[in-house]
Amino acid sequence: MCSEADSAITAIVTNVQRFSLHDGGGIRTVAFLKGCPFRCPWCCNPENLSFLPEVSMNERLCIRCSPRPDGRLCERSPEECPTGAKTILGRERTVDDLVDEVGRDRVFFEESGGGVTLSGGEALAREAFATEFLARCKAAGMGTALETTLALPLTDAGALVEATDVFLVDFKIADRERSRALTGIDPDVRDANLRTILDLGAKVIGRMPIIPGYTDGRENVAACAARLIELGIRRVDVLPFHQLGEGKYDALGHAYACRGMRQLSEEDVVPIVDMLERGGISTVVSGE
Ligand code: SF4
Numbered sequence: 001m002c003s004e005a006d007s008a009i010t011a012i013v014t015n016v017q018r019f020s021l022h023d024g025g026g027i028r029t030v031a032f033l034k035g036c037p038f039r040c041p042w043c044c045n046p047e048n049l050s051f052l053p054e055v056s057m058n059e060r061l062c063i064r065c066s067p068r069p070d071g072r073l074c075e076r077s078p079e080e081c082p083t084g085a086k087t088i089l090g091r092e093r094t095v096d097d098l099v100d101e102v103g104r105d106r107v108f109f110e111e112s113g114g115g116v117t118l119s120g121g122e123a124l125a126r127e128a129f130a131t132e133f134l135a136r137c138k139a140a141g142m143g144t145a146l147e148t149t150l151a152l153p154l155t156d157a158g159a160l161v162e163a164t165d166v167f168l169v170d171f172k173i174a175d176r177e178r179s180r181a182l183t184g185i186d187p188d189v190r191d192a193n194l195r196t197i198l199d200l201g202a203k204v205i206g207r208m209p210i211i212p213g214y215t216d217g218r219e220n221v222a223a224c225a226a227r228l229i230e231l232g233i234r235r236v237d238v239l240p241f242h243q244l245g246e247g248k249y250d251a252l253g254h255a256y257a258c259r260g261m262r263q264l265s266e267e268d269v270v271p272i273v274d275m276l277e278r279g280g281i282s283t284v285v286s287g288e
């Protein structure tokens, strides 16, 4: 049962993306919470790494109407920018406010079997907000999904499972030390959480981003598959690497480790899909 205090919990939200066909089935409205404690070199959502609002600068829209002392940002505030080139990413929002916004799409959810997906960043870095938001959406009759690494300690796994119809959980780098060194993610923490939520009856779909040189090696794929099977997870969304994040790194002025890396097509991932399917895991190849 939601209390007034719970509804007033806030988080920084970057974006609410409507009419998504990925991320949980049917037509989805995806809300992105800002902030992630991890650092995957290929992250395609750099705007959701910092926990604070950030200035974004779209060079294509800039008409250079004000000096730019550091070469990147001018002296005008985003509110004063006449073209929308300079914007602030991230706004503090309450659970109430966000539930109201996603609730406007209920008719599409009902007709398509879709619902709301909470994504990030790492939404569980704001576990209280995430759980309350998903619980309120579910109570309002909307389907709920959570995209997560699941690699942070959980405060109330029972409440989270009750609020979440499906967990979309990352399987990236199987080797613990390599994962911790490259991304900060500890797969053992994820797997302990997975056992907890599976015992509580959670529905879980795995997500495997296929990133050249990072996650696409046969050994890594085989180890991820073995872990999925051991946990009893039999469905995986395979996400070939793309470069959609590159422009966002430029707009934020952040370095990007995967700049210029070749994009993967569906054909590139056929051998990986074959390997997973042969292991008894059903796959769907989609965009991230
Ligand atoms: S106000 Fe906007 S358009 Fe003008 S220089 Fe700044 S970013 Fe560019």
Ligand code: SF4
Pocket (backbone or CB within 6 Å): 036, 037, 038, 039, 040, 042, 043, 044, 045, 048, 049, 120, 121, 122, 149, 183
């Ligand atoms: S866990 Fe997700 S949001 Fe965080 S850095 Fe990795 S890909 Fe980006």
